[in-house]
Amino acid sequence: xxxxxxxxxxxxxxxxxxxxxxxxxxxxxxxxxxxxxxxxxxxxxxxxxxxxxxxxxxxxxxxxxxxxxxxxxxxxxxxxxxxxxxxxxxxxxxxxxxxxxxxxxxxxxxxxxxxxxxxxxxxxxxxxxxxxxxxxxxxxxxxxxxxxxxxxxxxxxxxxxxxxxxxxxxxxxxxxxxxxxxxxxxxxxxxxxxxxxxxxxxxxxxxxxxxxxxxxxxxxxxxxxxxxxxxxxxxxxxxxxxxxxxxxxxxxxxxxxxxxxxxxxxxxxx
Amino acid sequence: xxxxxxxxxxxxxxxxxxxxxxxxxxxxxxxxxxxxxxxxxxxxxxxxxxxxxxxxxxxxxxxxxxxxxxxxxxxxxxxxxxxxxxxxxxxxxxxxxxxxxxxxxxxxxxxxxxxxxxxxxxxxxxxxxxxxxxxxxxxxxxxxxxxxxxxxxxxxxxxxxxxxxxxxxxxxxxxxxxxxxxxxxxxxxxxxxxxxxxxxxxxxxxxxxxxxx
Ligand SMILES: C[S@@+](CC[C@H](N)C(=O)[O-])C[C@H]1O[C@@H](n2cnc3c(N)ncnc32)[C@H](O)[C@@H]1O
Numbered sequence: 377x378x379x380x381x382x383x384x385x386x387x388x389x390x391x392x393x394x395x396x397x398x399x400x401x402x403x404x405x406x407x408x409x410x411x412x413x414x415x416x417x418x419x420x421x422x423x424x425x426x427x428x429x430x431x432x433x434x435x436x437x438x439x440x441x442x443x444x445x446x447x448x449x450x451x452x453x454x455x456x457x458x459x460x461x462x463x464x465x466x467x468x469x470x471x472x473x474x475x476x477x478x479x480x481x482x483x484x485x486x487x488x489x490x491x492x493x494x495x496x497x498x499x500x501x502x503x504x505x506x507x508x509x510x511x512x513x514x515x516x517x518x519x520x521x522x523x524x525x526x527x528x529x530x531x532x533x534x535x536x537x538x539x540x541x542x543x544x545x546x547x548x549x550x551x552x553x554x555x556x557x558x559x560x561x562x563x564x565x566x567x568x569x570x571x572x573x574x575x576x577x578x579x580x581x582x583x584x585x586x587x588x589x590x591x592x593x594x595x596x597x598x599x600x601x602x603x604x605x606x607x608x609x610x611x612x613x614x615x616x617x618x619x620x621x622x623x624x625x626x627x628x629x630x631x632x633x634x635x636x637x638x639x640x641x642x643x644x645x646x
Numbered sequence: 647x648x649x650x651x652x653x654x655x656x657x658x659x660x661x662x663x664x665x666x667x668x669x670x671x672x673x674x675x676x677x678x679x680x681x682x683x684x685x686x687x688x689x690x691x692x693x694x695x696x697x698x699x700x701x702x703x704x705x706x707x708x709x710x711x712x713x714x715x716x717x718x719x720x721x722x723x724x725x726x727x728x729x730x731x732x733x734x735x736x737x738x739x740x741x742x743x744x745x746x747x748x749x750x751x752x753x754x755x756x757x758x759x760x761x762x763x764x765x766x767x768x769x770x771x772x773x774x775x776x777x778x779x780x781x782x783x784x785x786x787x788x789x790x791x792x793x794x795x796x797x798x799x800x801x802x803x804x805x806x807x808x809x810x811x812x813x814x815x816x817x818x819x820x821x822x823x824x825x826x827x828x829x830x831x832x833x834x835x836x837x838x839x840x841x842x843x844x845x846x847x848x849x850x851x852x853x854x855x856x857x858x859x
Contacts, residue, residue, distance in 0.1 A: 448651040452705045457719040458680055478699040481680045507700060633647060 404542055407605030416542045417518070421492055423599045424468070424540075428494040430594040431469055432502075437593055438586060438600075443536075444471075446638050449631070450533060450564045451475050453642060459483040460530040465519055465551065466490055466537020470499035470512075476531075477508045487529075489517040490537075519547040524554045535564040539610035548623035555645045561625060567632070567639035568612035574635045582607065613639050650692040650706030657694065658704040664768060665701065674764045675700070681757045684720035689728045695720060696761065722757035725750040737762035 404413045411419060427434065435443050451472060456462060458481040464473045467488040476486045488503075490496045496514050503512060517523050519534065519541050532551050541547045551561055569575045582604040590600025611619060613630050616639075620628045625643025632639050665671050678698035684707075686693040692706040726734075726749045733739055733748075737759040743749040751758060 442648075445648045445651045445655065448655060448705075449648060452651065452654075452707060455719075457682065475703060478701070478703050479697050481699065483680075631647065 405609050407602040407609065413542055417491070420540045420542075423602050424492045425494045426596055427594060427599050428469075428492070428498050430596075431495070431498065432471075434590065434594055434600075437589060442634060446564060446633050446640070447471055447475075447535060449633060450535060450562050450640055451479075453631075453640060454531050454533065454562055455560065456480060456531055461528065461556075462486045463522075463524070463529045463532040463551075463554065464488050465517075465522075465532055465534040466540065467533075467535075468492075468495045468499060468537070470503050472533055472535055473499070473512060474503055474506060474508055476533075477503070477512050480511065482511060485511050485513065487513045487515055487524075489515045489519075489522070491516065491518050520550055521546075522550045522554050526553050527556045528554045530556055530559045531562070532559070533562045533564065536566070538563055538565050538616075539606050544611070545619060545623065548619060548625075552624045552645055557645055560642060560644050561620070563616065563620070563641040565616070565639065565641075566607040566610060567616075567636055570632055570636035574637070578637060613641075616641055650708065653692070654694060654704040654706040658702065661702045661704070664765075668768045671764060671768060672700075674760070674767065675702075678757065678760045678764065681722075681754075681760075682720040683757050683761055684723040686723070686725045687728055687731065688725065698761075720753065722751065722753035722755065724758055734758075734762055735766060737766065 402413055403410050404416050405411070406416050406419050424431075439446075454462075454476075456476055456479045458479070460480045461484060462476045462480060464470070464476060464486060467473050467490055470488050473486050473488045480486060488496070488499055490499070493516055496516060500514055503509070515523065519537065520543050532555055534551070538544055538547065548561075555561060569578050583601075586604050587597040587601045590603075591597035594600070610616075613632070613636070617628050617630055620641060620643045624645065626646055628641065628643040630639045630641040665675065675698060679700070681698050683696045683698075684693050685696070686709075692708055695705040695707055697703040697705070724734075726743075730743060730748045733743055740749065740751070740755065740758060740762070744751055
């Protein structure tokens with residue numbers, strides 16, 4: 377089946393394939409491929425192991441720098457302030473962590489957690505170069521089983537991370553558990569463009585151009601093909617909203633950014 | 647959407663670049679470290695939140711109830727109209743503006759004054775900055791030309807302003823006398839020739855630089 381046919385079939389029945397539940401319990405998707413659930417994490421790991429060094433520059437190239445504005449919007453909606461404890465989950469190279477660290481100040485703390493040590497290492501070096509050390513902790517962790525006590529954080533962000541997680545419901549439940557009552561979760565993730573025209577342009581961009589740019593800049597077309605496919609397999613706006621509510625989050629809302637290419641979901645724990 | 651983020655990103659970049667140009671400002675910045683100042687301009691749909699650490703981070707907060715919680719977290723919150731913004735340059739005027747009802751301030755006034763002083767006392771060696779791009783000699787020459795232009799321009803502007811304010815305070819003198827018009831034209835001419843001189847000087851510098859290459 378070609379890439380676009382697969383996409384069409386997903387689009388026709390989004391909740392079935394996107395929620396993963398009706399599929400067999402042993403299989404999940406890796407981009408558009410079906411793989412064993414137990415294998416996905418290591419395949420995702422391989423992707424990020426391979427892109428880690430070029431990750432930041434590729435972000436700028438692929439999004440024309442707009443990812444910086446999406447991330448700013450996330451922080452502006454976070455309500456972060458001095459003294460807060462923030463978890464930047466799937467934080468990778470630490471873009472959000474850097475800003476959070478300055479906002480929460482000496483009396484607060486930011487935990488940069490990622491499943492991948494190569495990404496964590498790039499993040500740690502980058503933040504150190506920026507002089508950010510004292511209030512940041514680095515933890516290698518899987519979002520599905522967070523190694524923190526209940527009610528630990530005022531804010532949790534997961535930016536462009538949730539779609540890589542094998543069991544998203546499990547991950548959302550884990551985030552809910554470690555969030556303090558009154559705290560909020562922000563999920564920044566690729567989503568479904570709201571207009572058909574934009575959708576087509578975006579498809580052409582991500583399935584044809586993006587892997588080529590990936591090949592050119594990072595010498596790694598396959599990883600960027602995975603990224604494009606994983607974006608399409610990610611639950612669209614309303615499905616993710618339901619999933620968050622299912623995990624216990626309240627007052628869940630989302631903002632479409634750049635025509636819905638990206639959406640920021642926000643939910644509270646009370 | 648995202649316009650606020652673009653705006654705040656631009657302001658943040660500009661502020662931090664300015665701060666980097668003045669090595670002595672770190673001390674003043676340190677005094678503000680850990681503080682937050684929120685500025686709401688009535689005409690704009692966002693409030694700007696300035697967070698001080700080793701640098702300044704700027705957030706754009708949309709004005710809705712959800713962000714109200716965050717608003718209260720700032721150490722100092724200023725609300726004002728667009729027209730009053732430029733008056734903030736002078737921190738000694740802040741209490742005056744409050745009395746006049748042009749500015750509303752909640753929280754710690756020292757944070758607002760600290761920020762105002764930080765910006766006002768920026769002492770940037772523009773000549774040195776320019777020399778990074780052009781080389782020392784050209785930078786020095788350009789710089790002294792520009793400086794003398796601004797000095798003479800400022801003198802003329804001061805004179806005009808002084809005259810203008812006398813007119814305002816003396817209602818009977820609202821009609822302009824011919825001699826004053828002559829005087830005004832003369833000053834405009836002085837200003838014009840100063841700017842002509844500057845232009846010629848810059849042309850000359852560009853030409854000499856091209857010759858060098
Ligand atoms: C696209 S990057 C995003 C990095 C960063 N948040 C940003 O926005 O630039 C996705 C990150 O998710 C991490 N990741 C993937 N699966 C994860 C999991 N199950 N738990 C924690 N992190 C995971 C990857 O290692 C990678 O660093």
